[in-house]
Structures are given as structure tokens and as C-alpha cells.
Amino acid sequence: MSSINxxxxxxxxxxxxxxxxxxxxxxxxAAVHFYTAFGLDVSNEGGKLIIKAAxxxxxxxxxxxxxxxxxxxxFNCFEAxxxxxxxxxxxxxxxxxxxxxxxxxxxxxxxxxxGNLLHVQAGPKTSPDTxxxxxxxxxxxxxxxxxxxxxxxxVRPRRLSHVLLFSSDVSRSIDFYCRGLGLRLSDRSQDIxxxxxxxxxxxxxxxxxxxSSVRGWHHSSWDVDGVDEVGLGAxxxxxxxxxxxxxxxxxxxxxxxxxxxxxxxGSFAEYSAHIDYIEAGYQWVGxxxxxxxxxxxxxxxxxxxxxxxxEVER
Numbered sequence: 001m002s003s004i005n006x007x008x009x010x011x012x013x014x015x016x017x018x019x020x021x022x023x024x025x026x027x028x029x030a031a032v033h034f035y036t037a038f039g040l041d042v043s044n045e046g047g048k049l050i051i052k053a054a055x056x057x058x059x060x061x062x063x064x065x066x067x068x069x070x071x072x073x074x075f076n077c078f079e080a081x082x083x084x085x086x087x088x089x090x091x092x093x094x095x096x097x098x099x100x101x102x103x104x105x106x107x108x109x110x111x112x113x114x115g116n117l118l119h120v121q122a123g124p125k126t127s128p129d130t131x132x133x134x135x136x137x138x139x140x141x142x143x144x145x146x147x148x149x150x151x152x153x154x155v156r157p158r159r160l161s162h163v164l165l166f167s168s169d170v171s172r173s174i175d176f177y178c179r180g181l182g183l184r185l186s187d188r189s190q191d192i193x194x195x196x197x198x199x200x201x202x203x204x205x206x207x208x209x210x211x212s213s214v215r216g217w218h219h220s221s222w223d224v225d226g227v228d229e230v231g232l233g234a235x236x237x238x239x240x241x242x243x244x245x246x247x248x249x250x251x252x253x254x255x256x257x258x259x260x261x262x263x264x265x266g267s268f269a270e271y272s273a274h275i276d277y278i279e280a281g282y283q284w285v286g287x288x289x290x291x292x293x294x295x296x297x298x299x300x301x302x303x304x305x306x307x308x309x310x311e312v313e314r
Contacts, residue, residue: 012083014182015075016200017126019119020058020205021163021220022313023210024065026120030264031062037240038222038269041158041234050211053222056262057126059160060220068265069311070116070217070231072109072220073163075181076123080110085120085182092180094118113172114215116165120181125161127202133275134226157222161256161272164208166216166309170194173209183207186278187253189294197278204276216311219260219268226273227257233271237286246306247271249299253289258299266310 025031031049035042040060040172041052051060062070077085086108097109097117107121167173176181177196186204188194195205203223210218224230231248245268247259256275260268278284295302 003146010184011088011179011201013077013078013081013088014184015085015120016198016202017076017123018059018160018163019074019076019123019126020060021070021074021122022061022063023217024063024071025068025142025265026064026066026118027264028062028064030196033240034242034263035060035062035269036042037237037242039154040222045076046139046282053159054156061283067311068217068267070165070215071116072119073165074119074121076126076136077120080107082120084093084153085180088182089120089180092176094176094180108208113176114167114170116215118203126199127200127206128159128277129201129280130221134274154272155224155229155236157224157233157271159223161203161207161221161223161275162208163220164210164218164264166212166214166218166311167209168214169197170209170211177207184284186276186284187287187289188251189289189291192251192291193294197284199278199281201280202276202278204256210307212312214309214312216309218268219270220307221258221270221272223235223275224273230257230259230271230273234261237261244303244305246303247299250297251295252293252297253254258296260306266308268306 003041028049032042035051043050049062050058052058089110091174094110109119112118135226137162174185174194181221183196186195191211234248243262244262245260250257254275256295257273259271262268
């Protein structure tokens with residue numbers, strides 16, 4: 001499988017998945033505790049933490065650093081599309097990362113307009129190929145719908161769904177990621193927030209952007225089986241000492257049920273269930289929504305720290 005239909009004047013080729021994110025944090029022991037409590041598998045390999053979900057894929061890496069920051073974000077594409085993606089990205093204004101001695105014949109390292117280091121390689125499609133079923137519907141009459149508390153196992157996210165980055169210019173980020181990486185706009189709200197999907201079959205968003213004065217890492221979102229697991233995950237994290245965050249609620253844009261848990265560095269990990277799904281090749285119409293729809297359909301009041309970029313120097 002390779003290039004996509006360009007009948008709408010869109011980018012010729014596109015990435016299809018996120019492969020991994022790599023963060024730096026000042027305390028690796030705190031990262032082990034947080035991500036393990038969240039239900040992810042964490043191993044220390046040569047001083048770097050490898051984070052896996054229940055699907056076994058290594059979605060994240062955490063390294064020691066002076067502060068919390070995104071070191072780089074890696075995308076996968078089909079092998080035949082990589083040379084075209086490199087040209088497409090250069091046309092969109094990507095800056096090569098050759099000075100880091102990271103370039104190679106089988107991948108491409110570059111910077112986006114905010115200065116985030118990005119990586120594209122030929123790799124397996126990790127984004128879902130179909131919309132996941134909802135196990136919470138169609139409970140028959142005369143049956144108990146909820147399990148007993150003692151029967152519930154630890155919540156373990158199945159896979160990474162998406163990431164959200166702060167951007168100093170949301171419109172510019174939309175333009176670069178669509179023209180360069182071939183992503184498509186799913187929905188936006190003015191210059192406040194925007195959600196992009198990959199056109200080969202993808203959740204409502206693979207990458208999202210929120211307005212800030214500088215770049216930054218806001219959250220990673222992890223897919224779970226249903227709204228019960230969203231709530232149980234929140235309780236699981238509160239028991240482990242992580243009581244700050246936002247949720248439980250439901251978004252308008254993406255439609256997913258959510259609970260965000262604040263990590264030790266001021267960013268978040270999200271339990272997410274039943275996000276909208278966009279089939280391969282479907283010409284989804286991205287729209288600009290009023291601000292009241294940018295955050296949630298229902299849920300608790302948004303805490304002030306949720307929309308703050310913890311990487312802004314104060």
C-alpha cells in the first residue's frame with residue numbers, strides 16, 4: 001500500500017502512524033512510578049525508559065534531562081512513500097537535522113516550524129485499521145451491566161492514540177503538518193486548538209496542537225476499552241497519589257470519553273475511549289468550531305493549570 005488519492009488537491013503522500021515519542025525528564029524514578037501506575041509497561045534499557053502498552057509496541061522513551069521536554073517525535077510511513085515525503089517536507093519548509101548526524105538513507109530527521117525535532121521512517125502501521133467496537137452498548141435486559149469492584153483488573157491501555165503539542169502558531173502548524181507530512185485537518189477551534197488525522201485509516205486525531213507562546217508537550221493519549229476503564233483508570237491513579245488532572249468527561253471534537261492525569265512535570269497522560277474514527281481515503285470535512293466546543297461536551301470545570309504550558313520559562 002502506498003500513496004493516497006489526491007483528488008482534493010491534498011498532499012501526494014502521508015505518514016500513517018506515530019511510531020514513538022521521546023521525552024526528557026529530570027527524574028527517571030518519578031517517570032517509572034507514574035507510567036507504571038498508569039498501567040503501562042516500563043523497562044530501563046541502558047538508562048533509558050522504554051514504555052509499552054498492552055499491544056507490546058514501544059510507544060515512548062523517557063531519558064534523563066534538565067527539564068521535561070519533547071526530544072523528538074517519530075512517524076511511520078509506507079516504504080514507497082519515504083522519498084516523496086522527504087521532498088514534500090522540504091517544499092513545506094522542513095529544516096534538515098543533518099547537524100545532529102541523525103540522517104540516513106532509510107529515514108529523515110528534520111525540524112518543524114516550532115523547532116520540534118521530527119523523524120520519518122518506513123515502518124509498520126500502528127494506527128488502527130477499523131473503528132473499535134463499544135462493549136458498553138447492547139446490554140440485554142435481565143443482565144447485570146456492571147462488574148463487581150473486586151473483579152476489576154488493573155487498567156492497561158491498549159495503544160497510544162495521539163499526542164498534543166503546544167504551538168506558538170496553530171495555523172502554521174496545521175499548514176506544515178498537512179503539506180509536509182500529509183496529515184488532514186479533522187477539526188479546529190480558531191487559533192486555540194486543532195486536530196489532525198492520517199488519511200490511511202486513523203483515529204479522529206493523531207496529532208493535535210494547542211496555542212501557547214512557545215512549543216511544549218501537553219499530553220499523550222492512551223486508548224482503553226470503554227468509559228468504565230476511563231473512570232477506573234482515574235481511580236487507579238488517584239490511589240497511586242496522582243489526584244490532579246481533568247475529567248472524567250466527554251469531548252465534542254473527537255467525541256472520546258477522557259480523563260487526564262497530571263504527571264510530575266505539569267503535562268498529562270490521558271485515558272481515552274471511543275474516539276471518532278476516519279476510514280482510509282474518506283474525505284472528512286474539517287471544520288472551524290466555536291470555542292465553547294473546543295474542550296468538552298460534559299465534565300467537570302477545566303482547572304486553570306490544564307491549559308498552561310509548563311515549559312514556559314517563568
